[in-house]
Amino acid sequence: MVKKVLFSAFMLAGLLTAPRPALAGCNSDLLDCYQRAATIDNFWYRTAAGLDCELDYAGCLRQALVGA
Amino acid sequence: MRPAPAGRISTVTTMTSRLAIGWIALWVLAAACHRMPDHTTPDVAPVLPLFGPVIAREVVGGRADDRLDRVWMLAAGEAVVRIDLQERAATRIPLAIPKGESCWGLARLDDGSLWTLRGRSGLAQIAADGQIAREIALQEPHFGLYARGDRLLYQPARFVPSGGLLFAGVPGDAHPQPWSTIEPRRFPALARASAAALNMIACGSTRTAEQPCWFPDDTTVALVGPLGQTRRVALPGLTRVAPEVLLASANPARPLRDVFVEETGAIWVLSSGAAPPGAADEPGGWLLAEYTSTGVPVRARRLSEAVRLLLGVDRTRVLVLSGAGMVAEVPR
Numbered sequence: 001m002v003k004k005v006l007f008s009a010f011m012l013a014g015l016l017t018a019p020r021p022a023l024a025g026c027n028s029d030l031l032d033c034y035q036r037a038a039t040i041d042n043f044w045y046r047t048a049a050g051l052d053c054e055l056d057y058a059g060c061l062r063q064a065l066v067g068a
Numbered sequence: 069m070r071p072a073p074a075g076r077i078s079t080v081t082t083m084t085s086r087l088a089i090g091w092i093a094l095w096v097l098a099a100a101c102h103r104m105p106d107h108t109t110p111d112v113a114p115v116l117p118l119f120g121p122v123i124a125r126e127v128v129g130g131r132a133d134d135r136l137d138r139v140w141m142l143a144a145g146e147a148v149v150r151i152d153l154q155e156r157a158a159t160r161i162p163l164a165i166p167k168g169e170s171c172w173g174l175a176r177l178d179d180g181s182l183w184t185l186r187g188r189s190g191l192a193q194i195a196a197d198g199q200i201a202r203e204i205a206l207q208e209p210h211f212g213l214y215a216r217g218d219r220l221l222y223q224p225a226r227f228v229p230s231g232g233l234l235f236a237g238v239p240g241d242a243h244p245q246p247w248s249t250i251e252p253r254r255f256p257a258l259a260r261a262s263a264a265a266l267n268m269i270a271c272g273s274t275r276t277a278e279q280p281c282w283f284p285d286d287t288t289v290a291l292v293g294p295l296g297q298t299r300r301v302a303l304p305g306l307t308r309v310a311p312e313v314l315l316a317s318a319n320p321a322r323p324l325r326d327v328f329v330e331e332t333g334a335i336w337v338l339s340s341g342a343a344p345p346g347a348a349d350e351p352g353g354w355l356l357a358e359y360t361s362t363g364v365p366v367r368a369r370r371l372s373e374a375v376r377l378l379l380g381v382d383r384t385r386v387l388v389l390s391g392a393g394m395v396a397e398v399p400r
């Protein structure tokens with residue numbers, strides 16, 4: 001019984017936290033980009049790469065928020 | 069069993085009939101309430117195709133016009149579609165940029181030159197044949213580009229808001245001046261890139277001296293005069309969308325998808341509205357609303373099909389770009 005409850009809770013949490021299909025692309029691209037940036041050793045280059053990721057993300061959102 | 073007294077029978081009959089009358093009254097009331105939405109639901113306005121399709125299901129990243137009969141659209145960041153509303157013709161001109169590169173925004177200055185943002189930090193002038201006639205490196209990345217007379221309107225991509233949102237300057241001007249009093253909004257609960265996206269401005273077409281600009285989640289339009297003087301006009305009847313909801317959808321419901329200001333000052337709004345059940349999954353909005361120049365609602369109608377842009381308004385019709393990519397008209 002406990003296992004079932006835990007399993008259900010786990011599945012529900014997964015459903016709630018999963019990105020919705022619509023902007024899943026922007027979100028997953030951002031996560032991938034952050035992961036790549038995090039592997040950069042140099043602090044400044046890593047920071048610049050992180051900023052790049054955010055600009056890409058905002059550019060991705062722009063299509064849905066401003067585009068026609 | 070003893071028969072009931074006559075008086076008692078009469079009381080029961082009276083109560084029964086009163087109950088019946090009550091139930092009938094309730095039923096009539098319920099029926100009336102049920103019918104009420106029929107009066108409040110907007111009329112359906114037909115979207116009548118004129119010619120096209122002029123564009124496929126690709127994102128329109130910019131739009132400009134000559135304030136008369138010609139409209140230019142940036143399609144998928146890689147081509148300009150020129151539409152002549154008078155001639156009922158359209159031409160697609162691919163941009164001469166390397167594959168993989170893309171542009172955003174389209175601005176047409178008074179001298180007829182067309183400009184776009186190439187990549188994040190490049191300002192490019194587009195020649196009639198799609199070649200890049202001139203390219204200017206901007207000092208920082210940008211989110212948006214519009215035009216006002218002989219000046220370009222820039223929206224820099226700033227994650228830490230400083231000063232205004234829009235800046236105006238002629239091409240090549242290294243120090244564009246703040247334009248309008250539209251200020252960035254703060255979203256403390258959101259990541260800064262999301263907040264920056266919600267502060268992206270969209271600007272529509274105008275036939276007056278005031279340019280309509282708006283935020284993606286807002287139901288207020290900012291009308292900016294030639295010198296940057298700004299008046300905010302609230303547009304009642306539109307549904308404001310929570311920022312979190314807006315950020316979680318590829319085709320989010322936007323209260324203001326496009327705004328067109330007519331010569332009279334009337335404000336025409338294309339809003340996402342509600343798609344009818346079973347409607348095809350096309351980009352665009354389903355509600356066309358007209359307001360006075362001060363934001364008093366005149367009329368709101370549901371469209372028979374989704375519309376992506378408002379291309380023009382005359383005395384008899386509203387010209388639109390339909391979700392299917394057709395240039396169409398909606399009778400006034």
